[in-house]
Amino acid sequence: MAKINLRKMAINQSGTIVAVKVGGELGRRIREMGLVPGAAITIKQRAPLNDPVALRVLDGTLTLRNNEADYIEVEVDLGP
Amino acid sequence: MKTALTIALAGNPNAGKTTLFNHLTGARQHVGNYPGVTVEQKEGCCLHKSKGLRVVDLPGTYSLTAYSVEELVARDFIINEKPDVVVDVVDASNLERNLYLSCQFLELGVPLIIALNMVDVAEKRGLAINTEELGQRLGVTVVPIIARTGKGVDELLDAVLRLSEATTTPQPAFLRYGSDVDETLADMREDLELLDELRAIYPQRWLGVKLLENDEQIVQKAQATSPEAAKRLLARCDEVANHLQHTLGIYPEAMIADHRYGYIKSVMHKGVVTRKFVGDRLYTSDRIDKVVTHRLLGPLIMALVLFALYTFTFSYSTVMVDWLASFFSLINTTIDGLLPDGPVKSMLISGVVDGMGGVMGFVPIIMFMFFGIAVLEDSGYLARVAFMMDRIFHFFGLHGSSVMPFIVSGGIAGGCAVPGVMATRTLRSPKERLATLLTVPFMNCGAKLPVLTLLIGTFFSAHQARYMFLATLLAWIVALCAAKLLRMTVLRGESTPFVMELPPYRFPTIKGLFIHTWERTWQYMKKAGTVILGISILIWAMMTYPGLSDQDLAHFDAARQQAEKTYTSGSEELNQALGKIDADQALMRLKHSYGGRIGVAFEQFSQYAGIDWRTNIALIGGFAAKEVIISTLGTAYSLGEVDSDDSTSLSDRLAKDSSWNPVKALAVMVFIMFYAPCFVTVVCIAKEAGSWKWAAFSMAFNTFFAFIMAVGVYQLGALIYL
Numbered sequence: 069m070a071k072i073n074l075r076k077m078a079i080n081q082s083g084t085i086v087a088v089k090v091g092g093e094l095g096r097r098i099r100e101m102g103l104v105p106g107a108a109i110t111i112k113q114r115a116p117l118n119d120p121v122a123l124r125v126l127d128g129t130l131t132l133r134n135n136e137a138d139y140i141e142v143e144v145d146l147g148p
Numbered sequence: 149m150k151t152a153l154t155i156a157l158a159g160n161p162n163a164g165k166t167t168l169f170n171h172l173t174g175a176r177q178h179v180g181n182y183p184g185v186t187v188e189q190k191e192g193c194c195l196h197k198s199k200g201l202r203v204v205d206l207p208g209t210y211s212l213t214a215y216s217v218e219e220l221v222a223r224d225f226i227i228n229e230k231p232d233v234v235v236d237v238v239d240a241s242n243l244e245r246n247l248y249l250s251c252q253f254l255e256l257g258v259p260l261i262i263a264l265n266m267v268d269v270a271e272k273r274g275l276a277i278n279t280e281e282l283g284q285r286l287g288v289t290v291v292p293i294i295a296r297t298g299k300g301v302d303e304l305l306d307a308v309l310r311l312s313e314a315t316t317t318p319q320p321a322f323l324r325y326g327s328d329v330d331e332t333l334a335d336m337r338e339d340l341e342l343l344d345e346l347r348a349i350y351p352q353r354w355l356g357v358k359l360l361e362n363d364e365q366i367v368q369k370a371q372a373t374s375p376e377a378a379k380r381l382l383a384r385c386d387e388v389a390n391h392l393q394h395t396l397g398i399y400p401e402a403m404i405a406d407h408r409y410g411y412i413k414s415v416m417h418k419g420v421v422t423r424k425f426v427g428d429r430l431y432t433s434d435r436i437d438k439v440v441t442h443r444l445l446g447p448l449i450m451a452l453v454l455f456a457l458y459t460f461t462f463s464y465s466t467v468m469v470d471w472l473a474s475f476f477s478l479i480n481t482t483i484d485g486l487l488p489d490g491p492v493k494s495m496l497i498s499g500v501v502d503g504m505g506g507v508m509g510f511v512p513i514i515m516f517m518f519f520g521i522a523v524l525e526d527s528g529y530l531a532r533v534a535f536m537m538d539r540i541f542h543f544f545g546l547h548g549s550s551v552m553p554f555i556v557s558g559g560i561a562g563g564c565a566v567p568g569v570m571a572t573r574t575l576r577s578p579k580e581r582l583a584t585l586l587t588v589p590f591m592n593c594g595a596k597l598p599v600l601t602l603l604i605g606t607f608f609s610a611h612q613a614r615y616m617f618l619a620t621l622l623a624w625i626v627a628l629c630a631a632k633l634l635r636m637t638v639l640r641g642e643s644t645p646f647v648m649e650l651p652p653y654r655f656p657t658i659k660g661l662f663i664h665t666w667e668r669t670w671q672y673m674k675k676a677g678t679v680i681l682g683i684s685i686l687i688w689a690m691m692t693y694p695g696l697s698d699q700d701l702a703h704f705d706a707a708r709q710q711a712e713k714t715y716t717s718g719s720e721e722l723n724q725a726l727g728k729i730d731a732d733q734a735l736m737r738l739k740h741s742y743g744g745r746i747g748v749a750f751e752q753f754s755q756y757a758g759i760d761w762r763t764n765i766a767l768i769g770g771f772a773a774k775e776v777i778i779s780t781l782g783t784a785y786s787l788g789e790v791d792s793d794d795s796t797s798l799s800d801r802l803a804k805d806s807s808w809n810p811v812k813a814l815a816v817m818v819f820i821m822f823y824a825p826c827f828v829t830v831v832c833i834a835k836e837a838g839s840w841k842w843a844a845f846s847m848a849f850n851t852f853f854a855f856i857m858a859v860g861v862y863q864l865g866a867l868i869y870l
Binding site: 091117 | 273399441535542645
């Protein structure tokens with residue numbers, strides 16, 4: 069298992085959030101949408117210009133800008 | 149005695165709160181604003197078992213913090229107005245995330261009922277939810293409903309009535325937030341007890357949690373109540389924050405959030421949710437997204453959809469616009485026939501009826517646009533547009549959702565800034581929203597087009613299409629750069645996070661679409677309409693008064709008599725001569741009016757951009773509506789009546805005039821594109837921004853900006869070509 073930054077994840081890659089290292093409004097927004105340590109996520113899509121990214125968490129789809137994804141560390145699942 | 153029960157509907161955006169509200173209240177709803185903020189307050193009423201219920205639709209939120217206006221409004225309403233029952237609408241197909249908000253209601257200890265919405269969708273995805281078990285574990289009643297069809301709503305209202313009659317008051321739920329936070333909360337108890345005033349309103353432990361979360365509103369209130377106690381409490385919060393940061397590298401608010409999710413997990417653990425099949429449950433939505441947000445296909449489809457919305461708004465509404473126009477011209481003809489000539493008639497026709505026509509003329513466009521946007525919004529497509537466009541707009545300090553207002557305002561040449569400004573309501577981030585609504589008037593709306601066409605046709609007839617295209621391009625560049633400038637100066641600040649939901653695609657309900665459309669249109673007529681009418685009369689007066697002196701009038705009468713003597717009656721020459729005298733009189737009258745005087749006085753500044761007093765007066769007239777520039781310019785060149793659709797006479801006149809040349813035309817065009825928006829737009833800006841300050845700013849900023857641009861173009865052009 070490898071710990072990487074959410075920004076570096078590929079489309080269709082899955083993983084589990086390890087840490088969310090941001091406070092303030094951004095941290096609050098990230099957490100209230102269910103992006104908390106322990107949550108399983110899957111990258112779904114990237115926008116045409118590669119940013120933002122759409123990901124699956126809990127039973128919904130969220131969008132996140134790359135510079136916001138930087139604060140999130142993920143332990144990725146190995147291969148399908 | 150209270151006659152009606154008040155229920156507040158709360159819940160996440162997209163959880164179906166508004167669908168339930170529409171189902172409950174139908175057309176019996178009223179939209180207002182919360183005092184001082186631009187957040188809408190929707191209220192309605194309904195009857196259940198011969199009990200009157202007042203239903204308040206709170207803004208959709210994911211949380212109850214003090215970060216956004218919506219959340220503060222929702223929280224304050226629940227705390228200050230104490231609704232008899234809070235109905236928390238929860239999306240059953242995304243239960244865990246939705247319960248995060250429910251959890252915060254439990255911590256606050258409000259009389260709560262959970263309406264578990266969209267159980268049918270959840271079922272289709274293989275989720276079975278044991279509502280009774282869920283309710284027992286949370287300690288509240290959970291009622292499964294399908295708001296779209298109204299299934300379960302009666303049972304929900306039964307539960308509401310039962311809860312409202314209950315004698316026990318709900319207690320705040322006692323959640324654990326981990327040993328560090330819990331210990332701190334225990335330590336804070338003594339000082340919290342000193343905050344008597346606050347404790348009368350809020351639960352004590354909740355206050356502690358909010359202080360730990362660094363909640364601005366509560367911190368301020370605590371400091372105001374007891375500075376001493378607040379100081380000690382905040383010091384204690386800092387201490388644990390530092391400790392957590394050192395040991396675990398997280399913030400207390402993260403710790404608290406994690407434990408809320410932990411609590412939700414424990415509630416949902418074993419027996420509440422059964423998944424019939426594993427795997428991806430948003431199958432259909434995902435498959436649509438594979439195509440619709442595809443790297444190449446996505447933007448293409450989006451371009452088509454936006455173009456379709458644009459065509460729908462501006463082409464299909466023309467029939468109604470034409471009806472209204474002929475209706476108002478019929479009224480004018482009637483007044484014209486009934487009343488004798490004079491100031492009263494002039495004011496009725498040019499001020500009141502034309503003003504009303506001006507207000508009503510926008511109604512079909514606004515109606516069609518909001519209908520189109522409602523379809524895109526309710527189906528979930530608008531969120532995808534924001535997703536695809538955000539990279540570009542974020543660069544200019546805006547938000548992906550800004551694209552819609554820009555397109556409607558004239559991103560495709562020929563829109564209108566009035567619906568464009570109103571379309572900014574789909575933006576939820578305050579700074580980005582303000583920057584959008586201040587810059588959309590830079591786009592080339594349908595009223596600027598005939599003016600630009602006239603000038604391009606007169607001075608650049610060889611490259612008409614190219615210049616028109618360049619004008620559209622220039623408008624985009626200037627608007628986006630101006631947005632960036634605003635976001636770096638007066639609207640400086642962090643960009644709002646793009647943590648946004650891409651809701652599953654859904655078919656919009658017809659009822660929802662119509663209520664939405666009607667509500668917006670009615671608001672425009674009621675709120676903006678009256679102001680627009682008033683200003684319209686004011687502008688009429690400015691361009692009319694003071695009238696010509698008796699001496700001047702006598703002079704023109706003498707000239708007319710002279711003409712009648714010189715030419716045979718009914719002859720072509722006589723008509724021409726009389727027409728010329730009428731036009732001269734109109735010019736003199738215009739120049740003599742307050743508006744005319746201002747135009748003449750401003751020549752000393754505008755000459756740096758090559759703009760003369762005649763054009764100045766026309767530009768002042770353009771504040772009423774940009775197409776008026778043509779007719780006023782016609783009068784200022786004593787050409788009599790010039791129609792904005794057929795301005796050949798004016799074009800010929802300008803081409804022959806030695807003071808006009810391509811450089812001046814370019815400077816004037818640039819000025820017209822970017823100077824103060826028409827007053828209808830200004831009124832809408834004031835209403836949407838929630839303050840006249842921004843409307844005034846928009847007028848001053850745009851005019852100054854346009855002036856600088858025009859001077860630049862003129863001086864540079866003069867240097868190169870003249």
